[in-house]
Amino acid sequence: MVVLTKGELEQIALPAVQRASPPPPAAVPEVDLAAGDAAAARAVAKACEDHGFFKVTGHGVPQHLLARLEAAAAAFFALPQREKDRAAGCPFGYASKRIGANGDLGWVEYLLLAVTAAGAAAAPVSACEGAEPPCFR
Template sequence: MVVLAKEELEQISLPVIQKSLPSSFIPVIDLSNPNSKSLIVAAAQDLGFFKVINHGISMELMSALESEAMKFFALPQLEKEIHGLNPFSYGSKRIGSNGDLGWVEYLLLEIASNPKSQSTQFCSILNEYIKAVMELSVEILELMAQGLHIKEKEVFSKYVMDEESDSVLRFNHYPPRPHMQGLSNRCLTGFGEHTDPQLISILRSNNTSGLEIALKDGSWVSVPSDHTSFFVNVGDSLQVLTNGRFRSVKHRVMVNSARSRLSMIYFGGPPLGQKLVPSPLLMEEGEQSLYREFTWREYKSSAFRTRLADNRLVQFER
């Protein structure tokens, strides 16, 4: 259980805002559809966000990993804080080091350091899931390149396939909302508004709502939950590689139900030393780069020094 003082709860509470949009508002990409590449490009340009079905990852695998993660989050708080789950790092309520708070606890794993030799049930399921979701990210990135009429292979996917890829897997657990006097007409922020700094995020959650995305006009809409599918976010790095053709989606998670929410997110990141510039294969004659050249290490370091809601790319724009 996440433990917050009353003052901290008030800090991360927001007025309840009712939003209702038909589930058809969220682009749904059937990966078995031959036309999926053009649909993915349209969604990445418009929202920077979409759902994928017929993704090839078994429900049994997703459910097994969710079950193992929930076993850990069900442990007493002190045991979680002391022992963690090597090689995971455990944290709760504090998101980063700049004062952002959320009604969340999490496990974070750097995929490059994943111990293949460990034979626990959790690690065995974890290894299988990481392999599957990384392959899914590669497939989606390849379809994006094809949809942009790039003939060269692995233009985007090479970054997450690289042995030095700085990719991570994160489990976010949002316990049920606490009932406290003065907060009855408010909802709690599980994870504050932000964009993901990596190339691509592949998210799967249990059947509990809470995820919201921002539209171009700044309004927020709720994303209907679907534990059988994956949701895909365009990240800041991919926005740079496409010179702004794809947009990094701003999103957040609100905790306003009596049920726990568990999200498993794969963040596909490039190697730390990788230079990030718009792909020359996309640039049209006379087109100017919107961004100056920088490395993923520079951007990652800069992102972690900022608050969640800050525009992280602005200082790298020309």
């Protein structure tokens, strides 16, 4: 019989990363999609190539929907690991992995969702059936 005194992820020992000084803060590139033109598409591509991420403005999604999505995501990632694992899928759904060249820099978990009706139809996240929070079903 095995008894865990900590959660599954807390059982993983990760070495502390020693730095002489903290890294400088990075500027997050912003891309305004309001015009919906080729310049915006180029800005998205450049931000992805240069930084790997960006902040979107002018997208037209109401703030109340963004707040609901953020709250649902926070609730999902606060679930016990066993519950999150029930929402695993391929290619969409929940996944987690160790990061770093040797898996020694930490742990990342993520939830991939289809963003188009065609994508959702081609690869439904059926593994999320019964998962909480229900808005991710």
